[in-house]
Amino acid sequence: MASLKEKIFRKEDPSVYDTKDAHLVRSLRVRDFLALGVGTIVSTSIFTLPGVVAAQHAGPAVALSFLVAAIVAGLVAFAYAEMSAAMPFAGSAYSWINVIFGEFFGWIAGWALLAEYFIAVAFVGSGLSSNFRGLIAPLGLSLPKQLSNAVGVNGGVIDLVAAIAIVIVALLLSRGVSSAARVENVLVVLKVLAVLLFLAVGVTAIKAHNYVPFIPKYRATADGAFGGWQGIYAGVSEIFLAYIGFDSIAANSAEAKDPQKTMPRGILGSLVIAVVLFVGVALVLVGMFKYSDYANNAEPVGWALRESGHAVVASVVQAIAVIGMFTALIGMTLAGSRLIYSFGRDGLLPKWLGKLDSKKRPNRALAVITVVGVVVGSLFPFAFLAQLISAGTLIAFMFVSLGVYGLRRREGKDIQNPSFKMPFYPVLPALGFIGSLIVFWGLGTDAKIYAGVWFLLGLVIYFVYGSRHSYLNDNGKQQAKDSKEG
Template sequence: MGIWQRMSRREDAANYEDRDAKLQRVLGVKDFLALGVGTIVSASIFTLPGVIAAGHAGPAVIISFIAAAIVAGLIAFAYAEMAAAMPFAGSAYSWINVLFGEFFGWIAGWALLAEYFIALAFVGSGLSANLRGLLTELGVQIPTVFATPILSGGFGDVIAVGAILLVTTLLSRGVKNASRVEIFLVLAKIFAIVLFLLVGLTAFQTKNLHPFIPAYDATIKPGPFGGWQGIWAGVSGIFLSYIGFDSIAANSAEAKNPGKTMPRGILGSLLIAVVLFSAVSIVLVGMFKYTRYANNAEPVAWALRMIGHPIVAAVVGAIAVVGMLSALIGMSMAGSRLIYSFGRDGLLPKQLGKLNAKHLPNVGLWSLTAVAVLISEFFEFSQLAQLISAGTLVAFIFVSLGIYRLRPREGRDLTDPAFKMPLYPILPAIAALSAFGVLMGLGIDAKVMMLGWFVLGVVIYFVYGIKHSIMNDERITR
């Protein structure tokens, strides 16, 4: 068999159904709503509105959030149809494997793997920063050396590592128990957000919204700042906030009645997140001039303290810290299922695709944790944050275009789902082009790191994956 035939061989969906059969279908709509909202509404809702306003868009940060949500919504339509038609572990990796072939599935999955590795470290570091800020207000000072990456001369972010390990231990004991904790954490986080909005509105001043779209200023670094350039840069920076719906799709093999559960969970969680992000953004920039949020790691708590509500700031800060655990739960679940899928198919060592006695992919879970811990120990998460968006956007382009391969097979060799992406065949193309536009708006550093990550992925595939693929022992399907 030639190299191209091996790269483009497509997995039979029935094989995925058989391999994933031991995963327990115990998650319902409320579980997936909590999983999605908990992952999307993570550390970023308490930081990014201020960061993007000060660094790129000014009060027009609300436009950036809404524009990013529209792009994410278009892709979420594609995700909802894919997950309903092919409820397999691994989300985009498994779907693209079935629709386009093994190599393309590997590239999509490899892109998502960067998201989960870095996002875990990102949220863990955000949790650490907010907890240290809260403790400082209470008179407790954590030595800087215990929150500084090893490459910067410290001992690593000890709090971030502890949070990641705590969540991994919880998940290793069972998905249903983790889901109950997730629901509680999400409700607590929503309470904190609503409390901030109610108190923040008492200090809202419309003068802080002028000019709503600041003039473009090329002298502000790293920029771009102001005008449509700043708004679009804000979209690219914000987009990482909305990518959490992939965490729902990655767990579709554990969904009850996935044809209904998956679309409701994906689209419902995104809608809730958009409302919360937009509300926090407009209230935050209305409380103080957007320039006040420059280099501010905890703008929400800071704004509350500055208007004379230190107790409310402490309550919101404490709930925000605990609530960030919900994002770690969602990303750990999704990332471990992706690694399990790679091992299941032989593209990474098959031990990663093993389930334990409770039918949980704990080898994949602890492998994900080990890499995330190393990242948080050695690197500044801000250096790698945009790589989360970069890798995920590539996978999103694959999924959007995959609808063209999926639709002709629905009702034939694949399930004919109750939910379908509207305005076919126009909307899938618009979704793919929108994702590509956001990708182009990322900084050059993110694009270079993304290219390096993909080169590494291609090397691993040709050195290991193509030789050990389980399809080497199966009938090749086309």
């Protein structure tokens, strides 16, 4: 019987993960991962957060918030690219940290990611719903407030549109990742065209005086800091969730063709495309109207177009945006289901979650994230969900950044030597960790408290259930056997 210390530090053999994930079909190409990444990153956030953060924290300097967040995300993206090329396993950070630092630390990183995926599915669904309702409002159509908002928000009981969207995506993914990838590729092209259309039309409505002062004077507010570098920093922490798409596609690396090349290109390429689009939308949006006009506006892009006399363009952009938001739901639901599958695969959650159906699809795990996404979206409002996503993501980012040091010592030994490696080693991994820690520290108090509660819940589940049922209790032999039989 292993001692508590032995359980905490025991590590999974990477060759066992190779065996476990061998039944997953490697069908995703670079263009599929670019579509998944761009589709997940350029989602609800690009149509909502530039206006919200400009009004609450940064003013016209919201573009700087996006740039700073992109730099931190870029540092971590390099670490993700090397990790996924060296260890293309389902579950991304969870599986990697399990191999590098041990099962307990892998569980903590994975548990943090699970919060991200649970909440992100609900968050994107909520944003999709807001834009859909803004789209149909000019037609004189509306839903009862009981079916339009989360519990306790303006008389809401359930966000019906968000719930339906999440279920539709789950049904699509239940048919297999290849089918979902084809739909994703088409929708991403449409969504990028919608963003470009907004930029082309919105730039004609820019008024230079809306940029002055570019960095407003600092003042303390009920929402935290506004203006100055303090406001830009507060904005970075709130919008960091905008860049989590590269992290979500890494969870699908076990289904990548030639992951040595596919994963780095998909992760880094999608992030670069997203940064350009985010900064462009932020600059145009705050140039069209004074930043304070976007306060408490969940669909600022459509509103800005309508108010500037482009109602038809607003309808076109929002229609495509609503459809395009399904891409983010696809990416997050796919990543979350693979992570839950990985927990079940390793016995840290009930083993039936790690079982596949007759066509080798983890649909049991898919059902779990679908149900949780619908429930969370019905209980928590849009603005509250935003910072909670960032909290879970940043914890995983810190683990992965530090994990590069342990990975380098084992590359070419029991872990394959990847064709892509994080540049400027050992400096950049440390900067990725420090940057993530700084952004995490800037999160709101509520986000930190709920992240702490989630962390404590994870500890209870691990020590009460996970550590006792882990396949590592019998050195993984039974799990490898089960994997071959499944």
